[in-house]
Amino acid sequence: MSDPVYPLKWVWAVKNYDLASTLSTGQAFRWRLTPGGWEGVVRGSWVRLTQPQPDLILAETARPFDSWTWLADYLQVDVDIDVVTRRFPADKHLAQAVETCRGLRLLRQDPWECLASFILSSTKQIVQIQQCVELLCQRLGEPVGVTAGNRPMHAFPTAQRVALCTEHELRECKIGFRAPYLLGAARRVADSSIDLEGLRKLPLDLACNELISLPGVGRKIADCVLLFAYGFPTAFPVDVWIHKAIQQLYFPKRRAQAKRLQRFVDTYFGPEAGYAQQYLFHYMRVTAGRSLPTVHPNHET
DNA sequence: CTCCAGGCGCCTT
DNA sequence: AAGGCGCATGGA
Numbered sequence: 293m294s295d296p297v298y299p300l301k302w303v304w305a306v307k308n309y310d311l312a313s314t315l316s317t318g319q320a321f322r323w324r325l326t327p328g329g330w331e332g333v334v335r336g337s338w339v340r341l342t343q344p345q346p347d348l349i350l351a352e353t354a355r356p357f358d359s360w361t362w363l364a365d366y367l368q369v370d371v372d373i374d375v376v377t378r379r380f381p382a383d384k385h386l387a388q389a390v391e392t393c394r395g396l397r398l399l400r401q402d403p404w405e406c407l408a409s410f411i412l413s414s415t416k417q418i419v420q421i422q423q424c425v426e427l428l429c430q431r432l433g434e435p436v437g438v439t440a441g442n443r444p445m446h447a448f449p450t451a452q453r454v455a456l457c458t459e460h461e462l463r464e465c466k467i468g469f470r471a472p473y474l475l476g477a478a479r480r481v482a483d484s485s486i487d488l489e490g491l492r493k494l495p496l497d498l499a500c501n502e503l504i505s506l507p508g509v510g511r512k513i514a515d516c517v518l519l520f521a522y523g524f525p526t527a528f529p530v531d532v533w534i535h536k537a538i539q540q541l542y543f544p545k546r547r548a549q550a551k552r553l554q555r556f557v558d559t560y561f562g563p564e565a566g567y568a569q570q571y572l573f574h575y576m577r578v579t580a581g582r583s584l585p586t587v588h589p590n591h592e593t
Numbered sequence: 594c595t596c597c598a599g600g601c602g603c604c605t606t
Numbered sequence: 607a608a609g610g611c612g613c614a615t616g617g618a
Contacts, residue, residue, distance in 0.1 A: 319599095410600095413600080414613095415597080415600060415613080415615095416600095417618090418599070420617075421598095469613040470601095470613090508602090510602085516599075531599040532599070549608090551608085
């Protein structure tokens with residue numbers, strides 16, 4: 293047998309990249325830690341990622357690729373995180389967050405998968421979101437090739453596929469009252485009444501308004517998609533954790549009204565506000581002591 | 594057993 | 607404009 297023409301493995305040299313925290317902090321929901329590494333599906337392809345040493349990220353796929361830019365883009369391996377964090381406002385809270393969460397990155401996800409996942413996220417814990425997303429993929433996603441001995445996996449279902457479902461079918465994925473929201477959003481995407489690719493060319497506020505026009509999408513979920521999928525650098529999702537962080541760290545004396553708090557985050561954090569948000573979010577969660585990823589056995593769920 | 598979770602939509606003031 | 611409430615489901 294001869295070697296494949298194109299490689300099944302690829303490696304990047306990285307600096308200040310913490311793969312584990314990046315994949316497990318609730319920006320993407322399909323990564324699972326197995327004894328062999330982090331397994332997930334990116335752009336319809338199965339991937340296993342490991343970080344054998346701090347300055348290397350190793351990728352393994354089930355089929356060969358002649359170009360790996362799709363994965364380099366997803367992982368944002370070319371971002372110099374020190375340049376990013378140096379543009380944060382110089383305050384002790386952010387400095388502490390950067391110190392505590394060194395190597396945390398933002399991914400660059402598929403817009404539909406990101407949008408649909410965060411529509412499912414409201415009043416759910418991250419573990420539950422992961423379970424619902426996985427169920428959705430198993431029931432509606434196309435099977436993807438995996439390497440021998442690994443459990444079968446499915447792509448994230450397309451908007452077109454979700455749009456064909458009944459609300460009842462979606463509720464069987466345990467998404468509860470979010471089912472009509474997901475279905476409505478999928479139909480808007482499937483019938484082209486919203487153009488997710490077209491949002492890349494819009495200014496932030498217009499893209500935000502487009503997303504908010506979808507059912508089940510408010511300011512917070514829109515900002516998540518703008519940051520995690522489109523890479524708008526100043527999108528700043530304000531969820532309960534961030535709200536608590538801003539309140540405690542920046543308004544310790546008095547209770548900040550929602551309007552004032554929104555104005556603060558829109559002006560204070562500067563050109564890399566999105567990264568600042570991610571550092572504060574993760575910092576709050578690790579100091580509150582919850583989100584430690586656990587090894588998942590490499591067979592039945 | 595209760596409580597609450599990376600919110601949103603709708604209904605009151 | 608701003609605040610309260612219900613919504614499914616299942617961890618903690």
